[in-house]
């Protein structure tokens with residue numbers, strides 16, 4: 001993988017210098033981030049190596065849990081499980097909050113942006129893309145949730161160093177989707193789109209928070225020829241999948257209700273997009 005693909009520039013009035021990305025010391029973005037990236041060094045190195053080698057990384061939940069503040073986990077799951085229905089889901093089996101943050105890597109600060117429309121190009125999502133989707137906004141109280149915030153920061157540190165270094169001088173757009181798939185006996189719950197696809201955001205991290213009375217729901221990752229590389233449900237708490245959008249497709253198979261009682265599968269998606277357009281994005285490398 002060439003580091004040059006992480007060189008960014010402004011789309012107008014090109015004034016942003018391209019940073020060098022050849023083993024230079026990390027910029028000052030180590031200062032205020034939590035968890036401490038030094039403490040999580042082995043974990044982070046492993047995730048980055050997986051990302052570099054195969055375009056995605058899978059991590060066991062107990063390993064992620066070591067570096068996430070778990071004090072807000074119960075509140076996060078409870079709030080997501082009772083979130084409003086996704087208005088774009090005709091089956092009424094998908095609950096959802098959508099939030100966006102501005103992340104300042106240098107200062108390690110996360111700023112919640114309040115209600116923001118979700119944009120997805122139609123080429124990425126032929127079902128619901130091509131316009132603005134107004135999804136139930138992430139409540140301010142949840143935006144401050146310590147579990148959510150520590151997941152975002154950990155995810156950031158797991159991204160490839162060349163990408164982070166190229167982005168670090170500028171703020172980063174962080175998208176958060178809290179989703180509860182709530183199938184019924186007669187209606188499985190599906191993502192949007194319910195096929196292998198790309199999202200258009202450079203990196204996305206999927207954290208499984210909890211499931212009860214469900215089956216199916218296998219997470220999928222395929223290479224750019226759509227040859228399947230990974231297909232299994234995330235089942236342990238905080239079991240995590242990270243992927244680089246340009247290098248792989250991803251998907252989720254339908255989630256089915258099973259057994260007695262309410263069925264749900266709760267996940268958090270965290271994506272990172274620089275506010276400045278990368279050169280590489282103008283030349284997509286997938287078919």
Ligand SMILES: [Fe+2]
Pocket residue numbers: 192193197198199250
């Ligand atoms: Fe997606």
